[in-house]
Amino acid sequence: MPFHQRKTLTQFLIEERRRFPDARGDFNALILDVATACKQIARGVAFGALGGMHGSADGAINVQGETQQKLDVLSNQAFIRVSEWGGSLAGMASEEMEQPYQIPAPYPRGKYLLVFDPLDGSSNIDVNVSVGSIFSILRAPEGTGEGGRDVTDTDFLQAGREQVAAGYALYGPTTMLVLTVGNGVHGFTLDPNLYDFMLTHPDMRVPEETQEFAINASNSRFWEPPIRQYVSECLAGKSGSRGKDFNMRWIASMVAEAHRILMRGGVFMYPRDTKDLTKPGRLRLLYEANPIGFIMEQAGGRASTGREPILDVQPTSLHQRIGVVFGSRSEVERIERYHHELPGAELPNPLFNERSLFRLSA
Known part of the structure; x- marks a missing residue:
């Protein structure tokens, strides 16, 4: 223009x-x-x-x-x-x-x-x-x-x-x-x-298809089974159930992650995990998750806790923390489905066996 x-x-x-x-x-x-x-x-x-x-x-x-x-x-x-x-x-x-x-x-x-x-x-x-x-x-x-x-x-x-x-x-x-x-x-x-x-x-839209995901892999031993399942499928690439290769990104700046996803698609995950059981997530609901969630949904994407839409969560405290997943709608919905179908079961997967980089702790 x-x-x-x-x-x-x-x-x-x-x-x-x-x-x-x-x-x-x-x-x-x-x-x-x-x-x-x-x-x-x-x-x-x-x-x-x-x-x-x-x-x-x-x-x-x-x-x-x-x-x-x-x-x-x-x-x-x-x-x-x-x-x-x-x-x-x-x-x-x-x-x-x-x-x-x-x-x-x-x-x-x-x-x-x-x-x-x-x-x-x-x-x-x-x-x-x-x-x-x-x-x-x-x-x-x-x-x-x-x-x-x-x-x-x-x-x-x-x-x-x-x-x-x-x-x-x-x-x-x-x-x-x-x-x-x-x-x-x-x-x-x-x-x-x-x-x-x-x-x-003008009129920014989150691309529907993506081959990128963002997560801090150093926390993998603390992830819940649905997140492990999703990441393992991405890492399996073309030979796995998704049938395509994914790239992993992690900037440690939520704004930069959100902007990349708005521009070219992807999914960002900072999920609830077991690293610190006193914190039901790392990011703050009111001034991080909610505004980014609003932006994602207005741009055709989706924002979730993994279990429910971020924007439906009723805050209980000013600095409340929460698990966050946002990005291309189909990917976020897949992660939500895993949370509903596999809330507590460990999943057999070749990427999480004894040779895996993401091996479960004994």
């Missing part, structure tokens, strides 16, 4: 708003605030060591028990400072904060909640691998917002299908913002000259 025919993010949002004559401008304003935060983070990531942004933040530990990187702190502050003053939000919640963030008294409160992972994959920063930000927008319950009470954890505990918008920014060779407002998925590339997001990938 010629440059002069490309829409800016602002133009795109105005056109979307026209479909709803009664809509106010605060929703669009909130998304543009989020986009501004992502631009600020992109600049910090791009400068890297030149800006003194590499390394941990003086040994700081976040609520997840993870070491905070300097860019984790910068990114969290960018989301807060850009979004708190505009009057669109009743409150915010972040991976980096134990409690919800209250909109300061001098600022008006609005009717939305913003939930975000300010910098996903931050452990990759020092090795220059793509990282990103993930966000979700929910409606605030009655009684919050203008003249209302402070928000509580419970206000954010909404199933993924209640999201009104979700998206992510990917800070890679180019900076991209991928967004859904419930009408498909659209990708915007940051123009480094205008410093504006331009629509470059």
Whole structure:
């Protein structure tokens, strides 16, 4: 598409708003605030060591028990400072904060909640691998917002299908913002000259057929039988029951994994396992699994726990963890079928015998 025919993010949002004559401008304003935060983070990531942004933040530990990187702190502050003053939000919640963030008294409160992972994959920063930000927008319950009470954890505990918008920014060779407002998925590339997001990938769709899967194979000894079965079939290649060869990918950056799958198909698995029985999964439901799940389903893919759709799960806590499988619909449905058919049985398979790289522990 010629440059002069490309829409800016602002133009795109105005056109979307026209479909709803009664809509106010605060929703669009909130998304543009989020986009501004992502631009600020992109600049910090791009400068890297030149800006003194590499390394941990003086040994700081976040609520997840993870070491905070300097860019984790910068990114969290960018989301807060850009979004708190505009009057669109009743409150915010972040991976980096134990409690919800209250909109300061001098600022008006609005009717939305913003939930975000300010910098996903931050452990990759020092090795220059793509990282990103993930966000979700929910409606605030009655009684919050203008003249209302402070928000509580419970206000954010909404199933993924209640999201009104979700998206992510990917800070890679180019900076991209991928967004859904419930009408498909659209990708915007940051123009480094205008410093504006331009629509470059309208109506993104997850390819139905795939020959790629992503999983951390070092955890194979902790996997449940359905995941072992699926991975073994992929590894068996053309000689196995699937009749085709698969490639395995693992970036350790959920945003990068999701973007690859949106662009060329595949399936991502970070399933529930037995490594730590106190955690029913590794990824966080509200600000990782739900927004990515919303994007996948809006793009024709599927997102699941392995047992049920991610978007149907009722959250029980702000930082709840969950097992996640998403990507090309047919592959995710196959994994779900294995969970329902083979919930507890060990499966005989030649790839998991005594010679297998994924041999079961005695």
